[in-house]
Amino acid sequence: MPLFERLYNFACWLTQDRHEAEDLVQETFAKALKGFSSFQPGTNFRAWIYKILRNTFLTSRTGLKAAGTEPLDLEGDEENLPQVNETPESILLQRSDWQLVQQALEQLPVAHREVLLLCEVEEMSYQEIAGTLAVPMGTVMSRLSRARSALRDAVRKLQQKPQGAASGD
C-alpha cells in the first residue's frame, strides 16, 4: 500500500469515521506542506508525517473526546506486565479471523490501537514508533505488550460470545 492509502487506513482506524478520516488526511497533507521546514532531512519522513496526522487527530474533537474518556493509566509501571496464563491453543488466531480481530481492535483504547497498527500494519521499527508517538522506546515496548494482551483478551471475549452476536463469516 502506498503512503497515501496507508495514512488513510490509519486515519480511519483512529477516527472510526470515513468522513473524519478524509478531513484528517487532507489536513495532514496541508500541514505537511506548510510546515515542511520542520522536517529535518535525513530523519524519517514516514514517522514525521504520521506524527502530524496523529497530532492533528489528538487535537480534533474526536481525538479530545477519546482522550477524555479513556483510562489514563494505560502505561503503569513496566514491572507489572500482564502474565500470559491461557493455553496458547485456545487463542490461536487464523488470518481468517480478521473480522473478529477488527472488532476487537475497534474496542481498544486509541493508545493501544495506534501502537498496534504502527507496529503490525505499518511495520514500523520501535524507534520509528517512538518518534511518531513522541515517547521513549521503553514506553513503546511496554505499551505494545499491554496492547497485545488487551487485543488477545478482546478477541477471546468476542469468541466466547454466543454465535450470532458476532458478525458472520
Place this chain on the structure above:
Amino acid sequence: MVCENWTEKLDAYLDGELPAAEARALDEHLRGCASCAAESLSRVQQKRALQAAGQRFTPDPTFRARIQQSVAARQSVRWSRLWFPALATAAVLLIAALFPITLNRRSRGEQLLLSELADLHVATLASANPVDVVSTDRHTVKPWFAGKIPFTFNLPELQDSAFTLVGGKVSYLNQSPGAELIFRVRQHQISVFIFQERALGNIQVDDAVQSALSFNVRNWSHNGLAYFVIGDASPQDLDKLGELIKAAG
C-alpha cells in the same frame, strides 16, 4: 534462564528488535522448549491476523483525486509567489508519496489478476476432468457455451497449425462467468480465458507478453472482452495462438 525471562523477550524477538546475540540464544531456547515455542506461534498468529485485519480501509477515488489536486494547486500557487527550496522539496516528496498510488495499484491489481489466472490454469491442469466439453471441433465447443456465459466469441480454424483444441469449461473471475478454452501445442497445455472487461474491474493489463509465476501470458482486449492466453509454452507459441484467435475475431 527460566521461561518467564524468555517470554518477556518474545515480542521484541518476533518484531525483529532483539539484538542478534539475544535473538540467537532465544532461537536456541525455542528449539528445545515446547511451551515457549507454542507461545511464540500464538503470537506470530496474532501478528499475522492483525496485519491482515488492519488493512481495512481504502480511500475512494474521488477523495484521492481531491487530495492530488489540492497538493498540486498549493504547489503552483506558492511557487508562483515565491520560491522556497524547502517547499519545493515538500511538494516533490508529497507528490512522490501520492503518485505511485495509481502505478502501484495498477501493478498490484495486475499481479493479483495474473496470479489468479495462473491458479485457474494450474487447477485445470491438475483436475481429473480438465474440461466440461471435450471436443476438438470448434463448432461443438462454441455452441456449448451458449446460455452459460453472457457473451459469445469466435474460435479459430486450427487445421494448418500446431495447435489442437482440447475443450472448454466455464470459469469465473471476480464472480463473473467467462470461458476457459484448453489448447494443446506439442506437450504443452494452454488455457485461453475470455472474460467481459468489466469482470476485471479497473485493472488495466499492459498489452504485452508477461510472465505470471513462471507461466507466459499474452493478453488483449477486443469488443469489450478481455482475452488471456496462459501456459508454459514459449511466448512465440502463445503469440501464434493469440494471432489465430484474434484473426477469428
